[in-house]
Amino acid sequence: MSARHFNYEDDWENEILECPKCHWKGTFKEAGPNFFGEVMDCECPNCDFFEAPMLAIVNYSVGDGTDQRPRILKQIQSLETPIGETGNPALDNLE
Ligand SMILES: [Zn+2]
Numbered sequence: 001m002s003a004r005h006f007n008y009e010d011d012w013e014n015e016i017l018e019c020p021k022c023h024w025k026g027t028f029k030e031a032g033p034n035f036f037g038e039v040m041d042c043e044c045p046n047c048d049f050f051e052a053p054m055l056a057i058v059n060y061s062v063g064d065g066t067d068q069r070p071r072i073l074k075q076i077q078s079l080e081t082p083i084g085e086t087g088n089p090a091l092d093n094l095e
Contacts, residue, residue, distance in 0.1 A: 003054040004055065005056070006057070007058070008059065008072070012028050012056065012058050013027060013028060014027065017031060019046060019047060019052075021044065021047050021053055022046050026045075028042050028055075029076075031043065035069050035072065036069075037069060038065070039057055039058060040060070041055075041056065042056055043055060
């Protein structure tokens with residue numbers, strides 16, 4: 001399996017991703033992104049949590065190693081309804 005790779009400027013919001021295992025199809029946001037310092041990724045929301053393949057990675061690094069989450073989360077949340085449920089472990093590790 002190979003995850004799709006995007007840059008933040010790319011049209012990842014409208015790309016339809018497909019799970020190689022269960023053939024779920026949907027957008028990055030429908031899959032439920034996980035946010036990290038310089039990238040976000042999403043796994044299949046339909047597969048079992050521990051076996052869900054990674055579907056896509058969006059790179060929003062600006063190249064200097066800074067944590068982009070505050071900026072990106074603000075941008076995304078201002079565009080869309082709130083993302084998934086709280087309790088995303090990736091967000092608890094904000095440095
Ligand atoms: Zn799946």
